[in-house]
Amino acid sequence: MNEASCHCGGVHVRVPAAPDTVTDCNCSICRRLGALWAYYPTADVVIEPADGTETYVWGDRSLAFHRCKTCGCTTHWQGLGAHADRVGVNARLFEPEVWSGLPTRRFDGAAAPIGG
Numbered sequence: 001m002n003e004a005s006c007h008c009g010g011v012h013v014r015v016p017a018a019p020d021t022v023t024d025c026n027c028s029i030c031r032r033l034g035a036l037w038a039y040y041p042t043a044d045v046v047i048e049p050a051d052g053t054e055t056y057v058w059g060d061r062s063l064a065f066h067r068c069k070t071c072g073c074t075t076h077w078q079g080l081g082a083h084a085d086r087v088g089v090n091a092r093l094f095e096p097e098v099w100s101g102l103p104t105r106r107f108d109g110a111a112a113p114i115g116g
């Protein structure tokens with residue numbers, strides 16, 4: 001329940017506890033990715049293997065979006081700079097029963113571009 005994986009199984013994301021809410025953000029990238037974000041402190045998240053992803057960074061360079069090098073699934077974002085203590089795990093990579101019934105926060109990232 002505390003582990004998510006991409007489609008090909010090449011990248012696993014382990015967290016200390018399943019999320020209790022997820023966030024649906026409408027910013028320019030999140031609406032395209034279709035991800036639901038579960039936020040964690042960076043220290044609590046293990047990505048294996050660490051080199052299994054490639055990243056996309058743009059704009060004010062506050063976040064790096066990671067995707068599996070093999071299957072392309074968006075696995076998580078890692079905060080950069082002042083936001084380095086935060087990770088957003090793509091909750092859709094957990095089994096559906098983990099996230100499908102959770103309260104979904106609608107975040108207006110189009111107006112305020114950092115996930116909150």
Ligand SMILES: [Zn+2]
Nearest residue numbers: 006008068071
């Ligand atoms: Zn993959």
